[in-house]
Amino acid sequence: MYKINENYLKLPGSYLFSTIGKKVRAYKEANPDKDVISLGIGDVTQPLAPAVINAMHKAVDEMGKKETFKGYAPDLGYEFLRKAIVLNDYKNRNAFVETDEIFISDGAKSDSGNIGDIFSKDNKIAVCDPVYPVYVDTNAMAGRTGDYLEDKQKWSNVIYMPCVKENNFAPEIPEETPDIIYLCFPNNPTGSTITKDELQKWVDYANENGAVIIYDAAYEAYISEDNIAHSIYECEGARTCAIELRSFSKNAGFTGTRLGFTVVPKDLKCEGVSLNSLWARRQGTKFNGAPYIIQRAGEAVYSEEGKRETREQVAYYMNNARVIREELKSAGYTVFGGVNAPYIWLKTPDNMTSWEFFDVMLNRANVVGTPGSGFGPSGEGYFRLTAFGEYENTIKAIERIKNI
Amino acid sequence: MYKINENYLKLPGSYLFSTIGKKVRAYKEANPDKDVISLGIGDVTQPLAPAVINAMHKAVDEMGKKETFKGYAPDLGYEFLRKAIVLNDYKNRNAFVETDEIFISDGAKSDSGNIGDIFSKDNKIAVCDPVYPVYVDTNAMAGRTGDYLEDKQKWSNVIYMPCVKENNFAPEIPEETPDIIYLCFPNNPTGSTITKDELQKWVDYANENGAVIIYDAAYEAYISEDNIAHSIYECEGARTCAIELRSFSKNAGFTGTRLGFTVVPKDLKCEGVSLNSLWARRQGTKFNGAPYIIQRAGEAVYSEEGKRETREQVAYYMNNARVIREELKSAGYTVFGGVNAPYIWLKTPDNMTSWEFFDVMLNRANVVGTPGSGFGPSGEGYFRLTAFGEYENTIKAIERIKNI
Numbered sequence: 021m022y023k024i025n026e027n028y029l030k031l032p033g034s035y036l037f038s039t040i041g042k043k044v045r046a047y048k049e050a051n052p053d054k055d056v057i058s059l060g061i062g063d064v065t066q067p068l069a070p071a072v073i074n075a076m077h078k079a080v081d082e083m084g085k086k087e088t089f090k091g092y093a094p095d096l097g098y099e100f101l102r103k104a105i106v107l108n109d110y111k112n113r114n115a116f117v118e119t120d121e122i123f124i125s126d127g128a129k130s131d132s133g134n135i136g137d138i139f140s141k142d143n144k145i146a147v148c149d150p151v152y153p154v155y156v157d158t159n160a161m162a163g164r165t166g167d168y169l170e171d172k173q174k175w176s177n178v179i180y181m182p183c184v185k186e187n188n189f190a191p192e193i194p195e196e197t198p199d200i201i202y203l204c205f206p207n208n209p210t211g212s213t214i215t216k217d218e219l220q221k222w223v224d225y226a227n228e229n230g231a232v233i234i235y236d237a238a239y240e241a242y243i244s245e246d247n248i249a250h251s252i253y254e255c256e257g258a259r260t261c262a263i264e265l266r267s268f269s270k271n272a273g274f275t276g277t278r279l280g281f282t283v284v285p286k287d288l289k290c291e292g293v294s295l296n297s298l299w300a301r302r303q304g305t306k307f308n309g310a311p312y313i314i315q316r317a318g319e320a321v322y323s324e325e326g327k328r329e330t331r332e333q334v335a336y337y338m339n340n341a342r343v344i345r346e347e348l349k350s351a352g353y354t355v356f357g358g359v360n361a362p363y364i365w366l367k368t369p370d371n372m373t374s375w376e377f378f379d380v381m382l383n384r385a386n387v388v389g390t391p392g393s394g395f396g397p398s399g400e401g402y403f404r405l406t407a408f409g410e411y412e413n414t415i416k417a418i419e420r421i422k423n424i
Numbered sequence: 425m426y427k428i429n430e431n432y433l434k435l436p437g438s439y440l441f442s443t444i445g446k447k448v449r450a451y452k453e454a455n456p457d458k459d460v461i462s463l464g465i466g467d468v469t470q471p472l473a474p475a476v477i478n479a480m481h482k483a484v485d486e487m488g489k490k491e492t493f494k495g496y497a498p499d500l501g502y503e504f505l506r507k508a509i510v511l512n513d514y515k516n517r518n519a520f521v522e523t524d525e526i527f528i529s530d531g532a533k534s535d536s537g538n539i540g541d542i543f544s545k546d547n548k549i550a551v552c553d554p555v556y557p558v559y560v561d562t563n564a565m566a567g568r569t570g571d572y573l574e575d576k577q578k579w580s581n582v583i584y585m586p587c588v589k590e591n592n593f594a595p596e597i598p599e600e601t602p603d604i605i606y607l608c609f610p611n612n613p614t615g616s617t618i619t620k621d622e623l624q625k626w627v628d629y630a631n632e633n634g635a636v637i638i639y640d641a642a643y644e645a646y647i648s649e650d651n652i653a654h655s656i657y658e659c660e661g662a663r664t665c666a667i668e669l670r671s672f673s674k675n676a677g678f679t680g681t682r683l684g685f686t687v688v689p690k691d692l693k694c695e696g697v698s699l700n701s702l703w704a705r706r707q708g709t710k711f712n713g714a715p716y717i718i719q720r721a722g723e724a725v726y727s728e729e730g731k732r733e734t735r736e737q738v739a740y741y742m743n744n745a746r747v748i749r750e751e752l753k754s755a756g757y758t759v760f761g762g763v764n765a766p767y768i769w770l771k772t773p774d775n776m777t778s779w780e781f782f783d784v785m786l787n788r789a790n791v792v793g794t795p796g797s798g799f800g801p802s803g804e805g806y807f808r809l810t811a812f813g814e815y816e817n818t819i820k821a822i823e824r825i826k827n828i
Contacts, residue, residue, distance in 0.1 A: 023544035024702060035709060061496070063496050073488035080481055086469075089469070091468055129710070129712045130712065137429065140429050199425070199427065276713075278530075278715045290425075306533070306565075307533065314715055
């Protein structure tokens with residue numbers, strides 16, 4: 021008799037956003053006349069940039085002609101895209117990354133889940149708490165996290181690094197030494213980040229302790245302050261301890277277009293074994309590349325028009341973030357984030373739990389946000405709002421929240 | 425110190441097609457004046473159908489307008505596509521499959537590798553020999569296959585089911601009972617298939633012995649004979665023992681466009697646990713959907729024009745297959761396949777090994793094929809040619825082979 025992966029049965033309930041979806045659907049069914057505004061899931065609302073649209077039309081035409089038709093893509097992705105990435109995301113920021121260290125993918129969610137494939141089951145992971153649920157869930161599926169302790173809302177074999185108001189939402193070096201450290205800056209969900217100097221400390225720590233950092237830089241386009249690294253490879257020594265995940269979802273609105281990449285430096289070795297080779301083998305065996313049309317779309321993001329147009333999108337969302345932050349602050353809420361990230365992280369008022377506040381927001385303001393506790397136990401008592409809505413809706417939502 | 429997945433180190437050499445690529449590059453560098461024709465890797469050469477091109481242009485335009493822009497896709501894929509699949513691929517063939525049993529993906533290679541995630545490490549797999557290398561390699565990465573025995577070119581903990589001339593390339597029920605059985609019909613690489621009655625025996629066997637079948641039907645569009653199942657769900661009882669993998673790569677030329685799907689019936693349960701739920705959890709956590717534009721392209725494959733146009737593509741390739749088969753046969757070669765599949769499987773002449781014949785073909789005919797031994801030990805002494813080339817090149821290649 022065949023056997024299933026029993027680790028899946030340890031996963032608590034359903035994925036956070038599925039639960040929210042169900043609650044919202046139930047409310048809408050019971051209140052069909054209400055206009056519910058979502059500042060919940062981190063999905064963008066602005067259309068793709070004209071430069072991207074033009075590039076895709078051109079690529080679609082190429083696929084329709086025998087002379088320019090494209091079959092299987094090169095294993096790592098097309099060189100035109102990997103070159104544009106190296107130049108714009110790394111060389112221009114004085115970070116050394118080569119084209120054969122870039123692996124084009126269908127997005128950072130896939131990569132952040134799949135990257136675990138190349139590591140042994142016997143690694144102890146450390147995560148910021150709260151954090152994007154995919155890091156922990158995918159490690160739970162792989163059997164790395166021990167058992168889920170319902171009362172503590174924690175896994176028994178995970179090192180949680182609390183990121184709370186008291187430490188300015190910056191993780192501290194944990195007492196126990198982890199093997200794999202997940203860092204995401206600017207952070208989802210807290211919207212906070214750390215300085216380049218602080219990040220350098222993590223790089224040094226990883227190199228000194230034989231740990232590897234999985235660095236999720238999906239929100240780097242939202243960084244507005246100077247002393248913050250856009251890539252971990254801006255830090256000295258990161259090439260021997262860090263893998264970086266990047267996404268086109270938030271900087272260019274590709275949530276429904278699907279494109280991302282992972283950087284695995286050739287200097288990253290575990291007892292002489294190159295992680296770049298392992299990931300190349302993993303992707304070459306279990307993945308067949310992102311569509312040609314979408315890779316051309318990604319290339320267009322780096323064109324002059326593409327850069328200008330996507331910068332405008334980011335500015336649009338960051339204006340939303342500013343409005344949410346300032347308005348809620350003036351209404352007496354304690355708010356964080358929204359300066360270098362499209363997320364606003366607020367303290368729930370009157371010691372409400374995150375889910376209690378979710379219900380108040382849904383029922384009394386008809387606004388959907390994300391309960392902080394869904395991102396980890398230290399998220400309890402917090403609530404996430406995203407700046408990815410339309411401006412008009414964002415204004416309306418904030419007015420309603422102020423009137424609760 | 426972090427640890428890598430040691431199973432990767434057990435994998436022999438590099439992926440088959442990388443080795444071929446290296447040999448071909450070396451030959452071309454040494455002989456820059458030679459015109460090398462590839463009938464090697466199974467990549468298509470005909471442009472996408474006009475119906476597909478039109479659908480993509482329309483979808484690209486939608487992505488450029490605020491009113492029609494699409495962010496994250498539904499977890500399982502868009503319903504318009506899942507409905508078209510259910511109607512055309514299943515209902516019209518009297519196979520019962522529902523829309524919430526279809527999981528849209530970026531292709532069958534990803535799915536055939538990732539499907540292993542939901543199974544325990546402790547399952548013994550059975551594979552046809554020879555076979556598409558991804559099944560075995562991904563199980564090796566997961567630690568299911570034991571050790572690679574260099575002398576036998578086999579893994580110690582895999583059940584190999586030889587498919588050779590003597591048994592008409594049809595696998596026989598193995599002596600040892602497997603937990604997971606990989607079947608691919610029409611078969612890659614042998615181009616052979618089995619009748620629906622024979623497939624029914626496998627379904628009965630799996631149900632009786634608590635095995636699960638991973639059924640790869642990537643080449644079903646090439647079936648020309650009547651008594652062959654296009655889907656395993658045409659067999660009675662398949663809903664309680666089989667997962668089916670489908671691809672748009674070969675029936676519609678999507679190798680560079682990337683789209684596929686996996687069917688996991690709700691009746692498929694392991695001691696009460698629904699595999700449909702497990703796969704939904706896997707995909708919901710580690711995957712974020714195929715691009716909207718590409719899902720619209722997939723929908724167009726099922727439109728009336730799309731069906732007509734892609735049928736013409738398949739006919740074009742099958743004409744190549746016919747030519748290769750008939751011409752090589754008349755030249756004295758022993759050939760198989762090419763009737764219900766785009767692959768021709770030929771016996772190497774003069775007891776040459778597969779790689780010896782590869783070298784003869786490359787050096788003396790300037791034609792690239794795939795050595796049968798690359799697909800498994802029972803492929804030794806065979807050689808695969810694909811029908812996916814352009815007609816003119818195919819004719820030229822065959823003439824050269826005949827003149828060796």
